[in-house]
Each structure stands twice: as C-alpha cells, then as structure tokens.
Amino acid sequence: MDLTIVQKEILQELIAIYREKNRPVKGTEIAIRLNRNPGTIRNQMQALRALNLVDGVPGPKGGYVPTSSAYRAVGLISGEEEISVPIYKGDERVEGVYVEKIVFDTVAHEKSCSSMIYIKGDTKIFNEGDIVKIGPTYHNKIIIFGKVSGRDDIDHILLIDVIGVTSIPNITVKSIAIKEDLIWLSPDTNIKDAAKIFYDNNINGAPIISNGNLVGILTLHDLAYALSNSLENESVEKIMAKNPLTITPDKKVYDALILMEKQGVGRLIVVDKDSKVIGIITRTDVLKLIEGALFPKILKELIDKKEL
Numbered sequence: 001m002d003l004t005i006v007q008k009e010i011l012q013e014l015i016a017i018y019r020e021k022n023r024p025v026k027g028t029e030i031a032i033r034l035n036r037n038p039g040t041i042r043n044q045m046q047a048l049r050a051l052n053l054v055d056g057v058p059g060p061k062g063g064y065v066p067t068s069s070a071y072r073a074v075g076l077i078s079g080e081e082e083i084s085v086p087i088y089k090g091d092e093r094v095e096g097v098y099v100e101k102i103v104f105d106t107v108a109h110e111k112s113c114s115s116m117i118y119i120k121g122d123t124k125i126f127n128e129g130d131i132v133k134i135g136p137t138y139h140n141k142i143i144i145f146g147k148v149s150g151r152d153d154i155d156h157i158l159l160i161d162v163i164g165v166t167s168i169p170n171i172t173v174k175s176i177a178i179k180e181d182l183i184w185l186s187p188d189t190n191i192k193d194a195a196k197i198f199y200d201n202n203i204n205g206a207p208i209i210s211n212g213n214l215v216g217i218l219t220l221h222d223l224a225y226a227l228s229n230s231l232e233n234e235s236v237e238k239i240m241a242k243n244p245l246t247i248t249p250d251k252k253v254y255d256a257l258i259l260m261e262k263q264g265v266g267r268l269i270v271v272d273k274d275s276k277v278i279g280i281i282t283r284t285d286v287l288k289l290i291e292g293a294l295f296p297k298i299l300k301e302l303i304d305k306k307e308l
Contacts, residue, residue, distance in 0.1 A: 010044050012074055015066050016121050020096040024063030088133040097121030099134050113162040123151045141254045142167040173256050174249035177270045177279035184209045187237035191226045194236050205267045208240050214277050216240035246271045257286050
C-alpha cells in the first residue's frame, strides 16, 4: 500500500502513542507530537479510515486506534507476535521505543563505523551526541554501543557512530561447560589440601560432591577467608557455600551470564535433569567466547556432532 510521507508519519505516530498510552489517541495529541495543524491531522485521518488503517472511537474518551492493517502498512507486526529489542539512553531504558532493524552502512573505514537504527517510537527523544546502547537482540544477543550522529523523524531512523559491538553466540551451556576432568572435592577434604588443589590446577572454584550429589561449592574467596582465620586443618564442609547456583546444559550461554550477573557469582554448576553434576561454566569461559578465543573450536565440534 502506497502512503504519502504525511500519512506514513501520522500513522507511525498514532501507533507509537497508542502503544505508549494503550487507549484511543486524539488527533490533537498527534498534532502536538508532529508539530502540525490539528485540521491537517483530521483530514488525513479521514483518508486513513477510508483505507481501513484506523478506526474511530466515539465519546469524550474516544479518538483513533490503529487497525492490524496499519501495522502491516508501516512494516510492523501487531499484537503479541512482536519481539521487542530495547534501546537505552545512557543507563536508562527508553520506554515505548524499540529497535526494528540494524544496518551497518560503513564497516571498512579505518577510523569509524556507522549504523542506521530503525526504531518504533518517537525519534525526537534522542539528540545528537546522546550515548546509546541497543540490544541485546533476540537471537544472537548483539549489543551495540554508540553515539547519535543524526536522525530521520519521518522514517524513524537513528544514525549512530558505533563505539563498540559485542555478541554472545546463540549456543547452549553444554557447548562450553567444562566436562572432562572436572575437578571436584568431597566435604571432608582438608582446607589446606583444597588450597593446594586450587593452586596446582589454577582454578578459582570447585563443586563439593558427596555420594554423587552436589552439596556445595568452594571458591577462592572461601579459601582466603579460612586461611586468614587459621582454619587450614578444618574440612571444606565448614566453609563451603551450600545450595550453589546450578543451570541445565540446554540453557543458552546468555542465560548463564545473566544468572551470574544477577546473583553476583563467577561460576555455575551444570547439572542434568537428575541433578547429577556434569560440568561447570565460569564467567571467564563466557568472556573467552565473546572475545572469539573459544568460538572456532566450539563451532567445529558442533559441526562434527551435527548439532549445527
């Protein structure tokens, strides 16, 4: 459906306000947002109603609401099918504004990289020089950091000078969790012996297992506390953290990172459906994955196993 620039602008603003307010939108609200004459909005609304793109709601609390055809006309998906990719200005999420599409238009320039960010919502919220964060995206959890260098209020595009991009590949925890030669301790292990095991194997944490069951976790912080309080001859059971955080191997690596960040821990114990310990995933593992150090090896393993 071919719409004029004015009709497209009005329809996009109607959808944006309707999503924000969740009620019929008055023509004067659109006129104020677009800095246009209310009479112009009323005339265009009649044309949009004739195209079955808006419905009128009578009464003092009435106004206009977009139809499902309106969303399709401007390239949006209506209802619960929509996946929302957030955008932040500074540290604050911008409510009612979501990212539709990300286009990198310069990537080969020696000193700069720019991107066009197509958004749903009011581009006038953003000003040149604003520092923004886009994402994470739904599939590969791409996050873009950048500075607004311009905007197109008609087509709802932000122009971004890209400062940095990061992504966590869309793979499961089992792909990077340490499985072979997993180092674990029994509850009666001497603290001094545990410290030597940590040193010899260059690790910062280990699960505590008794009769095949996970009963706790010991970290380098726990050992430092014990040794500084002359508890080296006690068992690790005395200082281990009980009820350690766990994750199943089918969860995404992104889910593991979010759980670690939320709980303020550096590792998660990977357990199967029977709560049997099958591995461990650490923050360092995830960082290596993001940096690209682990990805080629993991990709080859997934291809060899026909899991990709």
